Amino acid sequence: MSPKAKGLTALQLARLLRGAAVEKKAWDPVVIDVRDQTSVADYFVICEGETDRQVRAIADGMVEAAKAKQMRPLAVDGYQDAGWILLDFDSVLAHVFLPGERSYYDLESLWAPAAKRRKKAAGE
Numbered sequence: 001m002s003p004k005a006k007g008l009t010a011l012q013l014a015r016l017l018r019g020a021a022v023e024k025k026a027w028d029p030v031v032i033d034v035r036d037q038t039s040v041a042d043y044f045v046i047c048e049g050e051t052d053r054q055v056r057a058i059a060d061g062m063v064e065a066a067k068a069k070q071m072r073p074l075a076v077d078g079y080q081d082a083g084w085i086l087l088d089f090d091s092v093l094a095h096v097f098l099p100g101e102r103s104y105y106d107l108e109s110l111w112a113p114a115a116k117r118r119k120k121a122a123g124e
Contacts, residue, residue, distance in 0.1 A: 017065065041091055047096055048096065049098065059087060071089065
């Protein structure tokens with residue numbers, strides 16, 4: 001079910017998940033707007049934890065924050081290994097990484113520069 005049906009916009013959900021990550025002491029949590037780049041999601045929330053235990057705690061905190069708003073992820077992947085946990089909230093995908101995994105996949109560089117190029121081209 002999309003976040004809007006539960007009273008939250010996708011951006012509000014992304015900010016809620018980022019806030020939950022901050023509460024669990026996640027490193028460098030960011031929200032990236034990918035609406036113009038893919039139909040997979042509207043926003044990515046990306047952060048990292050120092051250990052696999054912290055990565056799981058961050059993911060758990062995000063799920064609990066969403067549950068408080070009567071929302072649940074459609075899917076959770078990577079929880080067992082906890083090198084990269086993906087929480088699929090339909091219009092928002094939350095990525096919780098171990099530091100080495102985050103730098104290896106570097107989703108920020110993959111998705112954010114395209115948005116910056118588009119803004120420059122549009123004169124924003």
